[in-house]
Amino acid sequence: xxRTLFDKLWDAHLVRNLSSGEDGDGGTGxxxxxxxxxxxxxxxxxxxxxEESGRDVRDPSRVFVTMDHVVDTLPGRGDRTIMxxxxxxxxxxxxxxxxxxxxxxxxxxxxxxxxxxxxPENAIVLPGLTLVCPDSHTCTQGALGAxxxxxxSSEAEHALATGTLRVNRPKQMRVTxxxxxxxxxxxxDLALYVVARLxxxxxxAHVIEYAGSTIEALPIEAxxxxxxxxxxxxxxxxxxxxxxxxxxxLEGRTYAPRGEDWQAALAxxxxxxxxADAVFDREVAIDAADVAPMVSWGTAPQQSAPLAGRVPRLAxxxxxxxxxxxxxxxxxxxxxxxxxxxxxxxLAIDAAFIGSxxxxxxxxxxxxxxxxxxxxxxxxxxxxCVPGSTRVKAEAEAEGLDKVFLAAGFEWREAGxxxxxxxxGESFGEEERVISTTNxxxxxxxxxxxxxxxxxxxxxxxxxIAGRIADPRKLEAL
Amino acid sequence: MExxxxxxxxxxxLIRDNVDxxxxxxxxEMKSVSKRGLSAGLFAGWRYTDVDARVPNPEFVLNRxxxxxxxxxxxxANFGSGSSREHAVWAxxxxxFRAVIAAGFSPIFRGNCIRNGVxxxxxxxxxxxxxxxxxxxxxxxxxxxxxxxxxxxxxxxEAKLMLTEGLDPIALTLLDGPMIDAHESADRQxxxxxxxxxxxxxxx
Ligand code: SF4
Numbered sequence: 001x002x003r004t005l006f007d008k009l010w011d012a013h014l015v016r017n018l019s020s021g022e023d024g025d026g027g028t029g030x031x032x033x034x035x036x037x038x039x040x041x042x043x044x045x046x047x048x049x050x051e052e053s054g055r056d057v058r059d060p061s062r063v064f065v066t067m068d069h070v071v072d073t074l075p076g077r078g079d080r081t082i083m084x085x086x087x088x089x090x091x092x093x094x095x096x097x098x099x100x101x102x103x104x105x106x107x108x109x110x111x112x113x114x115x116x117x118x119x120p121e122n123a124i125v126l127p128g129l130t131l132v133c134p135d136s137h138t139c140t141q142g143a144l145g146a147x148x149x150x151x152x153s154s155e156a157e158h159a160l161a162t163g164t165l166r167v168n169r170p171k172q173m174r175v176t177x178x179x180x181x182x183x184x185x186x187x188x189d190l191a192l193y194v195v196a197r198l199x200x201x202x203x204x205a206h207v208i209e210y211a212g213s214t215i216e217a218l219p220i221e222a223x224x225x226x227x228x229x230x231x232x233x234x235x236x237x238x239x240x241x242x243x244x245x246x247x248x249x250l251e252g253r254t255y256a257p258r259g260e261d262w263q264a265a266l267a268x269x270x271x272x273x274x275x276a277d278a279v280f281d282r283e284v285a286i287d288a289a290d291v292a293p294m295v296s297w298g299t300a301p302q303q304s305a306p307l308a309g310r311v312p313r314l315a316x317x318x319x320x321x322x323x324x325x326x327x328x329x330x331x332x333x334x335x336x337x338x339x340x341x342x343x344x345x346x347l348a349i350d351a352a353f354i355g356s357x358x359x360x361x362x363x364x365x366x367x368x369x370x371x372x373x374x375x376x377x378x379x380x381x382x383x384x385c386v387p388g389s390t391r392v393k394a395e396a397e398a399e400g401l402d403k404v405f406l407a408a409g410f411e412w413r414e415a416g417x418x419x420x421x422x423x424x425g426e427s428f429g430e431e432e433r434v435i436s437t438t439n440x441x442x443x444x445x446x447x448x449x450x451x452x453x454x455x456x457x458x459x460x461x462x463x464x465i466a467g468r469i470a471d472p473r474k475l476e477a478l
Numbered sequence: 479m480e481x482x483x484x485x486x487x488x489x490x491x492l493i494r495d496n497v498d499x500x501x502x503x504x505x506x507e508m509k510s511v512s513k514r515g516l517s518a519g520l521f522a523g524w525r526y527t528d529v530d531a532r533v534p535n536p537e538f539v540l541n542r543x544x545x546x547x548x549x550x551x552x553x554x555a556n557f558g559s560g561s562s563r564e565h566a567v568w569a570x571x572x573x574x575f576r577a578v579i580a581a582g583f584s585p586i587f588r589g590n591c592i593r594n595g596v597x598x599x600x601x602x603x604x605x606x607x608x609x610x611x612x613x614x615x616x617x618x619x620x621x622x623x624x625x626x627x628x629x630x631x632x633x634x635x636e637a638k639l640m641l642t643e644g645l646d647p648i649a650l651t652l653l654d655g656p657m658i659d660a661h662e663s664a665d666r667q668x669x670x671x672x673x674x675x676x677x678x679x680x681x682x
Contacts, residue, residue, distance in 0.1 A: 018636055085509045126675075163653070200495075201556040204582060204585070205585055325495055
């Protein structure tokens, strides 16, 4: 029978069927887990709880731990954190990871960074693997052709103890994107477009396969940006078939197979695509030409609109926008202090943030630096760049990008999640309007009562220069 | 875990779409490396007018006397979206909630509920939004009874088993140890590249 990429990944990892399912319940499988990633914010709790229950980690060689969420990103950082109890998380995670014999990318390690940045760049994730992490943006890593998804802490305990998870088989949806993205349109714009069109629940309980000529042409980092936001669709995860670009990108990285194993891996990966006549529960087709640079205006990623557009009117939604409710629409307008029909370009901003597992890889920093070179951040705007990993930071510095950011007036930080979310430490401040390359614009996501607008690195850089939301394609106007 | 069979309680309505886990338990309330001590931070951003001083917001549903002691929460679409933090469920459970009836759930949140003895039911919550009404949830029969009416609901077999038996999923899976071992040794043969790399350690 014709199988999808997901079917192949599922079948290869199915230890046994636990329940067969009926009436739309896909059943439950016991699924073997190849890699487990942990970070100090939720992973430490999982390791500690496992210890307290008197159980061991089944195979520590499959477990990788990083410090990214509560660790400071200020230069000269150590175990002390601005988050009041952050040090407890760092120490507890370090101790538990060491006792368990897991591989730890600690503060100061050149491999440290945001979990979804360091796993691909070290080839911990590989096509054909299953990978889990107690973090909702684990879907990012599906871009490499792995079945990678976010779990809770108890499930992480389960995976650590047994090397498996009991998984409800998701439904399947293919999003086929065809054609060329217009000049100046990035993967982030595409990600925001997909969420605006399908809605915050638009992928619920589905695994999404992104396919089509647009996807094939996307560089690997851009694929990660797109897959990163699958969780904003409530999807189980996203996956992209590995191809020659995937293999070329992975070759030679720390945990990539070598020699004969590399050849065997290439042969295995060549099988990892959806068969021609495989059937999906749902199919969505998107024409890349319909995608423009986007920015979010509300408090859910779904509430995004073309940068050159206006805050939508509830009464006249865009033709391709997902349905919303008057309550959600009204609440977002109040929180964001915006009125319907306000132009998005020109909204004055207080801060600009470039970072996160969505957009803090080298090509993202290059795109921003290309706009910042020879320009200055507008007076009164606080601008921060936080590379996604220590390695991204080093590579950027080798190209002199740090100098460009600093000369423009950006802060240049150590790698981590930083102000992508509010841990109780640093914040942008109440009612401050922030343009950000992150993935969530929820109420108080970047600090109590902070107002977040999601956008691409280029749009964030252009807006930082202008002091208001600006179009990176119209630099002469800055 | 305490088995979930039936539950009779009033229901507290929080029928908004996309109530995310940051709203259920804000990051700043997750202060310690522990699953406990989270209930005071439940919905902190909405529940208090001054979070630091814990000054209750009288408007918020959990502070209204008519909903005191509710063990059922009513939610809108896409309940529990956002971050995977299991703290959201730990906080709800510690506060006393044992069931959430919502138009839809985020998949990670739903899984976290089941692992912590909280029953997630996908149904239109509005019929149950009647202050003072006792609502009876019967998980084995998969129905809700209230005001003389009955509503059936769906739940997958695995989740039902976990909840009704109060099972520890790890213990259950470990019973399959030999099958897991067999799967693993076959996999080491067929995909050596997936295993050999694990000993590669330091950067090349
Ligand atoms: S960068 Fe932001 S979204 Fe990504 S893992 Fe860190 S906190 Fe989560």
